[in-house]
Amino acid sequence: MDAMEANQFREFGKEMIDYVANYLENIRERRVLPTVEPGYLRPLIPSQAPEKPDKWQDVMKDIERVIMPGVTHWHSPKFHAYFPTSNSYPAIVADILSDGIACIGFSWIASPACTELEVVMLDWLGKMLDLPEEFLACSGGKGGGVIQGTASEATLVALLGAKARAIHLVKKEHPDWNDADITVKLVGYCSSQSHSSVERAGLLGGVQLRAVPTDNANKLRGDTLEKAIREDREAGLIPFYVVATLGTTSSCTFDNLEEVGSVCNDNNLWLHVDAAYAGAAFVCPEYRYLMKGIEKADSFDFNPHKWMLVNFDCSTMWLKDPSWLVNAFNVDPLYLKHDQQGSAPDYRHWQIPLGRRFRALKLWFVLRLLELKIYKSTYANRLA
Numbered sequence: 001m002d003a004m005e006a007n008q009f010r011e012f013g014k015e016m017i018d019y020v021a022n023y024l025e026n027i028r029e030r031r032v033l034p035t036v037e038p039g040y041l042r043p044l045i046p047s048q049a050p051e052k053p054d055k056w057q058d059v060m061k062d063i064e065r066v067i068m069p070g071v072t073h074w075h076s077p078k079f080h081a082y083f084p085t086s087n088s089y090p091a092i093v094a095d096i097l098s099d100g101i102a103c104i105g106f107s108w109i110a111s112p113a114c115t116e117l118e119v120v121m122l123d124w125l126g127k128m129l130d131l132p133e134e135f136l137a138c139s140g141g142k143g144g145g146v147i148q149g150t151a152s153e154a155t156l157v158a159l160l161g162a163k164a165r166a167i168h169l170v171k172k173e174h175p176d177w178n179d180a181d182i183t184v185k186l187v188g189y190c191s192s193q194s195h196s197s198v199e200r201a202g203l204l205g206g207v208q209l210r211a212v213p214t215d216n217a218n219k220l221r222g223d224t225l226e227k228a229i230r231e232d233r234e235a236g237l238i239p240f241y242v243v244a245t246l247g248t249t250s251s252c253t254f255d256n257l258e259e260v261g262s263v264c265n266d267n268n269l270w271l272h273v274d275a276a277y278a279g280a281a282f283v284c285p286e287y288r289y290l291m292k293g294i295e296k297a298d299s300f301d302f303n304p305h306k307w308m309l310v311n312f313d314c315s316t317m318w319l320k321d322p323s324w325l326v327n328a329f330n331v332d333p334l335y336l337k338h339d340q341q342g343s344a345p346d347y348r349h350w351q352i353p354l355g356r357r358f359r360a361l362k363l364w365f366v367l368r369l370l371e372l373k374i375y376k377s378t379y380a381n382r383l384a
């Protein structure tokens with residue numbers, strides 16, 4: 001890029017910042033839901049990419065002409081569909097920096113700050129939620145946190161860790177069984193109120209997942225779970241994984257984590273807690289009774305991008321023993337090896353993709369620049 005080009009981009013960037021600030025300031029004046037029909041966009045732009053570059057001013061003009069007529073304005077105060085997803089200026093600014101650095105932080109050496117800030121931010125946030133020490137890297141134990149893209153990925157990753165652990169344990173008892181013999185017998189559990197992504201994790205992970213009925217208040221209870229486990233054991237299956245939901249999608253119900261956790265611990269099943277939507281409320285001490293029993297879980301995930309002023313994507317996951325994932329997903333080819341392996345997490349082993357963005361910046365900026373009391377009042381209003 002020569003100097004003239006750099007200057008042009010600087011102008012473009014400044015204009016875009018102003019555009020975004022104006023957009024958000026005046027968003028309530030826009031109609032939330034677009035009126036366009038499917039296929040509206042194709043006739044508005046050329047059928048091929050330009051041979052000579054366009055002017056950035058023309059690109060700017062096309063935002064209102066081409067894009068905005070087809071945008072659903074999720075951050076409008078008049079948007080009441082699906083669930084709230086959050087945004088804030090600190091998060092947007094952090095994303096600009098992340099995009100500028102544009103590192104691919106798959107291992108520590110691939111960008112040490114990207115990994116190290118993430119480790120510390122997950123400790124900050126874990127402490128804000130009062131998660132048990134065992135989940136935090138600063139405890140000096142095995143535990144720690146990671147930023148996944150979405151809660152769906154966290155549920156799948158936890159399932160794969162649980163699967164690796166179950167196969168390892170069964171092989172100790174039955175050394176002659178192979179992975180395929182064991183996998184067909186594995187069965188996991190969720191409640192009939194779980195998010196559709198839980199069922200999907202079972203499909204993607206190639207194991208059976210059984211939906212256990214809830215009580216009259218839509219909660220998953222220990223006795224029904226235990227009954228399902230007993231029936232499946234009698235049928236020759238191997239129970240291995242349970243997903244409990246704190247804040248279900250249809251009614252924001254909290255499963256009885258104390259009961260479910262005890263059944264999981266007694267039966268040596270991996271317990272994953274999906275608090276994607278409601279988890280941010282645990283920043284407020286007065287709502288922590290809703291996560292009683294969390295110390296019995298193996299993994300916990302919630303979405304700061306739903307309710308904590310961080311824009312999409314940022315799903316924070318903590319694990320007591322990430323080594324099950326690290327070992328399950330570790331392929332470690334020669335070209336990704338580095339001298340400091342083992343002294344800091346190589347996050348590529350904690351997730352499905354190899355590449356990862358510098359998302360911890362969003363948490364850092366938001367947690368530094370926005371006062372906790374702002375969250376408190378936001379949460380109180382939403383839960384009232």
Ligand SMILES: *Cc1c(COP(=O)(O)O)cnc(C)c1O
Binds near residue numbers: 315
């Ligand atoms: C929103 C939600 C999900 C899915 O979240 P993604 O981050 O989009 O995958 C899963 N579970 C619950 C309880 C949710 O509220």
